[in-house]
Amino acid sequence: MTDETPPGGARGDEIVRKILAGEPVTVGPKERMLLDRVAMLEQDAGARSANFEEVNLGFTERLAVLEAERCLQCKNPKCIDGCPVRVNIPRFIEFLRVGDLPAAAESLLDDNALPCVTGRVCPQETQCELLCLRGKKGKPVAIGYLERYVADWAQAHPEALPHLRPAASGRTVAIVGSGPAGLTAAGELAKRGHQVTVFEAFHAPGGVLIYGIPEFRLPKDIVQAEVDRLRDNGVTIESNSIIGKLFTLAELREQFDAVFLAVGAGLPVFMGVPGENLKGVYSANEYLTRVNLMGAWAPDAETPVLHGQRVVVVGGGNVAMDSVRTARRLGAEEAIIVYRRGPDELPARAEEVHHAEQEGVRFDFLVAPLEVLGDDERWVTGLRCIRMELGEPDASGRRRPVPIEGSEFVIECDMVVVAIGTRSNPILRSSAPELAVNEWGYITTDEFGMTNLPGVFAGGDIVRGAATVILAMGDGKRAAASIDSWLTGSWPPVPAGENDEAAAGASPVPAPVASS
Amino acid sequence: MHPIVARDQLSPNVTRLVLEAPRIARIRRPGQFVIVRKGPGAERIPLTIADADPDAGTITLIIQAIGKSTTDLVELEPGEAIQDVAGPLGSATELLDSGHAVCVGGGVGTAVILPIARELGRRGVGVTSVIGGRSREWVILEDELRAAGEVVTCTDDGSYGRHGFVTQALGDLLEAGGIDAIYAVGPVPMMRAISEQTRPFGVPTFVSLNAIMVDGTGMCGGCRVTVRGETHYACVDGPEFDGHQVDFGELADRLSTYRPFEQRALEHRAACKVPALAAAAERTTEGVTR
Numbered sequence: 001m002t003d004e005t006p007p008g009g010a011r012g013d014e015i016v017r018k019i020l021a022g023e024p025v026t027v028g029p030k031e032r033m034l035l036d037r038v039a040m041l042e043q044d045a046g047a048r049s050a051n052f053e054e055v056n057l058g059f060t061e062r063l064a065v066l067e068a069e070r071c072l073q074c075k076n077p078k079c080i081d082g083c084p085v086r087v088n089i090p091r092f093i094e095f096l097r098v099g100d101l102p103a104a105a106e107s108l109l110d111d112n113a114l115p116c117v118t119g120r121v122c123p124q125e126t127q128c129e130l131l132c133l134r135g136k137k138g139k140p141v142a143i144g145y146l147e148r149y150v151a152d153w154a155q156a157h158p159e160a161l162p163h164l165r166p167a168a169s170g171r172t173v174a175i176v177g178s179g180p181a182g183l184t185a186a187g188e189l190a191k192r193g194h195q196v197t198v199f200e201a202f203h204a205p206g207g208v209l210i211y212g213i214p215e216f217r218l219p220k221d222i223v224q225a226e227v228d229r230l231r232d233n234g235v236t237i238e239s240n241s242i243i244g245k246l247f248t249l250a251e252l253r254e255q256f257d258a259v260f261l262a263v264g265a266g267l268p269v270f271m272g273v274p275g276e277n278l279k280g281v282y283s284a285n286e287y288l289t290r291v292n293l294m295g296a297w298a299p300d301a302e303t304p305v306l307h308g309q310r311v312v313v314v315g316g317g318n319v320a321m322d323s324v325r326t327a328r329r330l331g332a333e334e335a336i337i338v339y340r341r342g343p344d345e346l347p348a349r350a351e352e353v354h355h356a357e358q359e360g361v362r363f364d365f366l367v368a369p370l371e372v373l374g375d376d377e378r379w380v381t382g383l384r385c386i387r388m389e390l391g392e393p394d395a396s397g398r399r400r401p402v403p404i405e406g407s408e409f410v411i412e413c414d415m416v417v418v419a420i421g422t423r424s425n426p427i428l429r430s431s432a433p434e435l436a437v438n439e440w441g442y443i444t445t446d447e448f449g450m451t452n453l454p455g456v457f458a459g460g461d462i463v464r465g466a467a468t469v470i471l472a473m474g475d476g477k478r479a480a481a482s483i484d485s486w487l488t489g490s491w492p493p494v495p496a497g498e499n500d501e502a503a504a505g506a507s508p509v510p511a512p513v514a515s516s
Numbered sequence: 517m518h519p520i521v522a523r524d525q526l527s528p529n530v531t532r533l534v535l536e537a538p539r540i541a542r543i544r545r546p547g548q549f550v551i552v553r554k555g556p557g558a559e560r561i562p563l564t565i566a567d568a569d570p571d572a573g574t575i576t577l578i579i580q581a582i583g584k585s586t587t588d589l590v591e592l593e594p595g596e597a598i599q600d601v602a603g604p605l606g607s608a609t610e611l612l613d614s615g616h617a618v619c620v621g622g623g624v625g626t627a628v629i630l631p632i633a634r635e636l637g638r639r640g641v642g643v644t645s646v647i648g649g650r651s652r653e654w655v656i657l658e659d660e661l662r663a664a665g666e667v668v669t670c671t672d673d674g675s676y677g678r679h680g681f682v683t684q685a686l687g688d689l690l691e692a693g694g695i696d697a698i699y700a701v702g703p704v705p706m707m708r709a710i711s712e713q714t715r716p717f718g719v720p721t722f723v724s725l726n727a728i729m730v731d732g733t734g735m736c737g738g739c740r741v742t743v744r745g746e747t748h749y750a751c752v753d754g755p756e757f758d759g760h761q762v763d764f765g766e767l768a769d770r771l772s773t774y775r776p777f778e779q780r781a782l783e784h785r786a787a788c789k790v791p792a793l794a795a796a797a798e799r800t801t802e803g804v805t806r
Contacts, residue, residue: 201733203553203560203600240602242733246539266735270747277740277747277766279773286736294730295557302559302585303730304777378769425734427752 009034019066027069037139038067045358049328052215052297055355056120056148061101064149068097070134071141078131079143084474085118085184087111089128089143096150105154105161108147113187113230114180114473116155116222117209119148122470123349155225165234166193171487174199174256176243176428179207180469181262181460183230184476185483190233192484197256199241202293207264208469211293212285214322216329217352220292244431249456258455258483261435261443262476265461267423271314275372276418280306280380284319284419291326308415310334312383314369315419316341318468321352323417324361335361336411340368340388340401366390366401370408372416382410422466440465448493449479450486457483517597521574523590526656527649529581530624531590532566537601538573540565546631547609547724547756550575551732552589553600559585562729562751565604566627567634575601578627578656584781605732606755610722611635615696616642618689619661620682620710622702623649626657628724632699637664644668646685652676683709690717697722700759704768711759721759725750725767728774742766 012034018025027035041057042048048055059067071093079089088111095104108115124130124144132140154161171194175182178200186196204210206223231237243249243263252259268283270276287305290296294303311327313320316339327335337356339346342365346353357363366388373382387407390399424441436444436452442465443451443458450457459475461467485493522534540550549564567576581587592598609632617636621629626647636643643665649655652675661667668685669677678685683706689695690713698721700710707723714721727739727750739750742763748754 201602202731203602240600242602242605245604245733246543246602266733268735268737270737270740277742277770279770283737286730286738289730289736294560302557302781304774304781306773377772378766427733 012036015069016066019069020062022062029072032070032072033134035066035070037070037142038063038145040142040145045355045360048216049325049359050331052329054219055216058152059145059149061149061153064096064146065099067142067146068093071097072133074133078133079128079141082127082129082131084127084470085112085477087115087128087147092150093141093143093146096146101150101153101157102160104150105157108150109154109161112147112473113184113477114209114226115147115151116226117180117218118470118473119144119151120218120222121213121468122147123468125350127470152222155222155229158229163232166191168195169193169487171195171258172197172256173258173260173483173487174252175260175262176252177201177207177262177264177460177462178205178227178237179262179264179460179472180209181264181472181476181479182207182260183227184473185260185262185459185480186235186476187230187233188477188480189483190230190235192480194484194487195234195236197236197238199243199247199252200237200239201242201263203239204293205237205239211289212319212322213469214288214292214326215297216325217322242427244427244429249428249432249435249453253453253456258457258486260476260479260483261428261451261456261458261462262460262472262479263425263428263462264472265422265442265466266425268418269421269423270418271369271420273369273371275374275380278372278374278378278380280308280374280415281372282306282415282417284313284315284323284417285422287323287417288319288326291330297326297330305330306415307331308413310336310413311415311417312336312338312411312413313417313419314338314383315421316346316348317419317421318348318352320417320419321348321356323419325352325356325359327415327417328359328361332415334413336413337361337363338367338369338383338385338411339363339365341398342366342390345398364411368401368403369416373410380414380416382412383416384408384410422461424462428462448482448485449475450482455486457486517599518601519597520592520594521572523592523594526578527654530627530656531579531581533577533579533589533592534569534574535577535598535601536573537575537603540601540604541568541573541575542570544568544575544604545608546611546635547628548604548606549732549755550577550601550603550605551729552577552598552602554585554588554592555599558588558599560600560730560732561585561589562605562726562732564628564631564724564755566630568631578624578630580624583778584785587782587785602732606751607753609635609699609756611639612641612697613639614641616644616694618686618695618698619643619645619664620686620698620700620702620706621645621647621657621661622682622700622706623654624656625700625702625706625724626661628701629699630657630660633661633664644689646670646682646689648672648677648682648685682706683713686710686713690714690719695719698759699724704764704771707759707762708764708768711762711764715760722756723759723762724755725757725762726755726771727751727767728771741770 092104092107129140175198268285290305296305311332313324371384388401391402394400457479459479460472566578619629619633645661646668648670701724729739730736732751734752744761
């Protein structure tokens with residue numbers, strides 16, 4: 001039930017027993033320190049590596065209350081500084097601790113438009129939980145698991161939440177892209193009474209939450225429910241609408257009072273090695289889109305996907321972990337991560353790496369691909385690689401991998417998934433040459449998230465390059481605040497209160513590298 | 517939703533659907549395509565916009581029923597609807613402003629040629645269309661193309677027009693000279709043969725590549741094709757490319773990626789739904805869709 005930290009003695013055991021039994025118990029400040037972090041319940045690794053059901057099973061209410069008791073309710077809570085959307089963490093945890101779930105849910109939703117999502121996919125260990133005081137000695141409060149519990153409760157109990165429709169401002173906003181940045185901005189702007197239309201290129205909204213992150217990590221009906229809640233709050237979503245094709249940015253500027261560009265960094269990067277166009281080589285984007293958005297994981301799906309028996313995934317980020325774990329679930333006897341650096345340099349979340357290991361994924365570290373090998377019919381038969389050693393630190397501060405001469409070898413495989421990152425998609429910018437972008441095609445913005453075009457804002461991966469869901473959400477939230485100022489004539493946004501540090505663009509959390 | 521307003525059969529396995537898509541009808545240009553998804557659970561498939569009526573707010577899709585998804589689509593009747601239509605996608609065709617163009621269409625590729633020939637005709641470019649099929653019943657869009665210029669029809673069995681392949685008719689035109697550009701769309705072997713045929717004449721030859729794609733916006737990279745030794749995405753860089761520079765062998769191979777899957781899906785569909793369609797499962801197919 002609890003992690004391997006030293007037990008809290010007889011009194012600690014008594015508190016745990018009483019809370020789990022639902023009996024009243026008063027826990028003193030020092031007694032909180034006796035409580036160990038509650039572990040997440042997980043689906044058995046053997047069973048789950050053959051199914052697409054969620055790996056983490058969530059807390060029960062009693063376990064959630066027990067974990068909430070561990071929070072010290074710091075006067076100056078550092079955890080909030082670690083959160084890109086600045087969720088008031090101690091506040092919702094305190095409501096949860098005293099059993100007032102409607103208040104906990106309202107508090108959380110007030111700060112975070114997509115808590116069911118962030119409670120599942122945020123790298124809490126490098127954000128809120130990293131700064132949690134309890135982590136200085138022992139383990140931090142399981143903030144992510146508690147967020148997930150409260151968010152799931154809110155999704156299951158919509159009737160318990162106030163349904164406030166703010167007075168209409170009469171202002172309109174177009175949001176391009178329905179991923180985490182776009183949906184967050186949509187929620188924030190709808191809350192302020194603005195009429196929001198979200199344009200999505202695919203047939204279903206959610207962006208990377210729908211096409212990228214697999215079912216076993218983020219069930220699609222949960223994303224759908226979050227999107228439905230935004231619709232209930234008055235947000236309009238136009239699917240199949242590719243801006244740059246169906247409408248131009250100039251047209252959106254004519255029709256809307258403000259525009260938020262959150263199109264993501266959707267163009268896959270390939271390795272640039274021979275054989276990359278052989279049959280059986282996928283970009284992670286294509287592989288995951290087929291499996292997740294198009295539902296190819298189901299046996300009766302209409303969209304096909306190759307079921308490799310020996311699958312090599314190139315890359316070490318979360319997308320690589322998602323791909324390799326998907327391959328296992330689709331029947332790969334061997335699913336192998338090939339990463340050119342070492343285990344300490346893996347950009348993926350620790351939990352994803354751990355889950356992949358549990359599910360039987362093999363990791364080949366310090367290995368770089370040289371060529372994809374194929375047979376007469378141009379099907380993949382192997383990946384020719386070279387071993388690497390770590391040299392001097394590079395610009396990112398990580399030690400640069402250097403090839404070891406003469407160490408070439410072949411990994412036999414019938415499928416290769418390339419998960420080494422993404423770039424800016426040219427469709428929007430090629431149809432809007434007036435929009436300023438940097439040398440890599442990412443949109444440049446000022447400290448308020450506004451582009452060079454008045455009233456046009458941008459955020460998420462299309463500004464910062466491939467990053468995380470929560471950083472994109474942070475951008476969406478900040479952009480929404482700026483857009484609100486723009487629409488209500490209080491420009492430039494005036495710093496006031498704790499959100500201004502973020503509003504001024506000084507994110508307290510450094511942008512992690514998604515993959516390399 | 518995009519209601520079907522008209523449907524007719526052009527050949528034994530080619531169907532014309534006219535559907536509502538007002539915005540796309542107004543802005544599409546020749547050479548562009550849409551991605552359609554019939555409804556929940558259905559595949560996303562790329563289809564060239566064969567025609568559009570901006571006043572009526574409709575676009576025309578000409579679909580060859582070769583797999584389960586295309587077979588499902590062509591069975592739609594007027595009044596029924598396609599749930600998702602995304603576009604217009606791809607780059608528009610590079611069109612001549614004057615001179616003489618030859619438009620070659622093989623099978624359902626003729627549907628891709630039609631909007632190009634029409635626009636060329638409208639610009640005052642001399643157009644000769646060369647279209648072909650196995651036999652008379654497989655030749656499509658002859659009347660529509662005649663409105664844009666001269667039409668030469670060819671059948672493999674000689675049952676209609678010239679006896680032989682479109683390449684033979686094209687050969688005569690090349691020998692006669694005076695051709696400024698060739699637009700060729702059809703099965704990969706046809707486009708490859710035509711590109712080889714025109715190369716010694718130095719006539720610019722544009723082909724439209726029906727690569728496998730999911731999103732159609734450059735996101736999946738599934739449609740990558742090698743042109744002039746470099747990888748391009750058919751969906752955003754194309755679908756039209758310089759035929760003299762395309763690696764057709766690679767394209768043909770990549771198009772076969774899901775063939776076993778398609779065959780199974782079609783057999784399954786035929787077995788459990790419409791026995792008459794079992795015949796469709798027998799057909800050998802060129803690309804996935806066009």
